[in-house]
Amino acid sequence: MNISGSEAVIKSLLKENVDTIFGYPGGAIMPIYDALYNYVNKINHILTRHEQGAIHAAQGYARVSGRTGVCFATSGPGATNLITGLNDALIDSTPVVCITGQVPSNLLGTDAFQESDVIGISMPVTKWNHQITNSSEIVEILSKAFYIAGSGRPGPVLIDITKDAQFSKTKFRYKKCEKIRSYHPYPVLKSEKINDAAKIINQAKKPLILVGQGVLLSKAENELIKFSEITGIPLASTLLGLSAVSCDHKNYVGYLGMHGNYGPNLKTNEADLIIAIGMRFDDRVTGDTTKYAVNAKIIHIEIDPSEIDKIIKTDVAINADAKEALIDLNKIVQKNSHEKWINEFRKCDKLEFDKIINKEINGSYDKLSMAEVIHKISEFTKGKSIIVTDVGQHQMVASRYYKFKEPNSNITSGGLGTMGFALPAAMGSKIGNPNRDVIAIIGDGGIQMTIQELATISQYNIKVKILILNNNFLGMVRQWQQLFFDNRYSFTEMKNPNFNKITDGYRIKNKKLEKREDLDKVIKEFIEYDGPYLLNVIVEKEENVFPMVPSGESVSNIRLE
């Protein structure tokens, strides 16, 4: 029996076990929405308030669940509103399938109403995209879309479907895509590379493991811990790698990068071996690459061959899935310990604590500091919540002070640095993993970029906790202006609205927190409340995030003040 292209879309999603769609209807995608109406008992649709909200929600959903996030948007502006999210998902390797409506195929290229060259525009920001102009293509292309989005190094896929293809009839015989002759996402692990790596690992005196998101994506957390425990090698994490290793693991030495911990940054240049796993040597991690890891040999375990030797030249490149590589390495690396070396990190930790952390978390400012609020939340939730951060100072503070205990708990916009990411991503995270607490941590700038999603949270009673760290400044830019632009605060101060009144308008429970003596009580109420809750915390206006590796400088130049 033939069905409409639109129905084929919905049935294909069901075949891919999609349980949630984030989307926003419009003219060119109406047939698909009409078909969806018959399946509301089988598939959940969340109507966001902006397409950017839909895609960030799909990203959050994907990142916590490991499944592909799905979103719908209409043609023209609906589709162009997805672009930021697509780029974000591409650079942070997040599997997302976006389905956009398109004007009827006979109107393509005519500047028709809400026509946009979505395929052209989204080309550089998708792992793959395709335009369907005939309903007979729908089944095959959608199965390809899910295969491509979720396999190898994951990424976003956009499928643009013309309105006539949505209407016209087609056969429905779904076959899950398992192979594409031009696409080979699973590298063959080469045993000689594993042997080469093991040799270097066994001889190293000061080795350091850099943990990237690849560890989480390949679900290699246990193998990684085993590797570190056999070899005794300390573990440091990138921003997106956070939560792959529990922060209280004895070999965990902290967070890398521009605002990371003192030890792992400084010791990068003392290490004689860097073992980078599922990470891509982002400039926020390396600083000046000519002065990075200057004494170290480099082993790079990476699934995407284009990342190998892209930024840092490797001595041993293991083009493989992190888990596979670690399983094989664990069989042959020698038992070892590097206690003296790890103790050097602990000395750095002590220095960092005395110079920065102690002051930050123990109330030495007049107003609350971001760090003490995060520290309190970390303690109260025992590090077991999913933390979704936006971009800026609060993001760095959350990454520094939240002590993650469980994997897939740190959802943030890392590569692209998209302000406005956290609120919608938190909704998606809660839907993707309803059993865990989800806390969105957002600045007063970022919240206003996607604040409309409070309506979505309210409508569907999505039980996310929203923490605004409010300093009435675009804090990170202000910090740079203070440090590198001679205190010239060019357009970074904000006269903000009353966030609590706004939240009242959305019928979401909320509170304003200003006084230190209320911190414990309010945080408890915030976390324990059964429902969405927005907490507007007024924090110190000109707090700086330290340590800091100044932009473009060597990691050795990390500043404690």
Place this chain on the structure above:
Amino acid sequence: MKKKGLYQLKKSDNKIKEYTLSVLTEDKAGLLNHITIIFNRRKMNINSLNVSTTEITGVSRFTIVVHSSLESATKVVKQIRKLVDVLAAFLYEEHEIYYQEIALYKLSTKIFLKGDLVEKIIIRKYGAKILKIEKDHIIIQKTGTKVGTQKLYDELKKFGEILEFARSGRVALSKKKRKTVNFIKELEKTKSNKLNI
């Protein structure tokens, strides 16, 4: 001192040279755009580009010539290989390939009739071919390298104005004995990495 045991970037890797990329792809609309934006984003200029179908139905070959360092060219090739619809991408230096370009020259027939000079020198010396003689113009065709077609252009110019001139992008084949069909068949068999190329 940095000890680099297994990988040593040679100084010559940073020398700007001519490289030819040969890219086998699925015949898919938009792929040309997808490939060229990879160069664009890295501010790498494409000196010559040719796209054509191959001996295999549904498979296209892109031949792209760039001036670049080996390092940049290698990175670009890796990015091209990453595209889902790309079957394979090869990077060649000049000595690793057979390559040709084709040039067409339109001259006024009057110049041609001035004597046998044009025919003798130009056609014979350069191995060019007269494609068409019309009442008012003639078309000369030459295949060869860019240097060769340019030399002919310069010589012809001495006889008078060249009405129009067009040169194709480079087409190239590797000097290795390899059969594309077999190569594609191997790709079809495997789910793992594109073959070691």
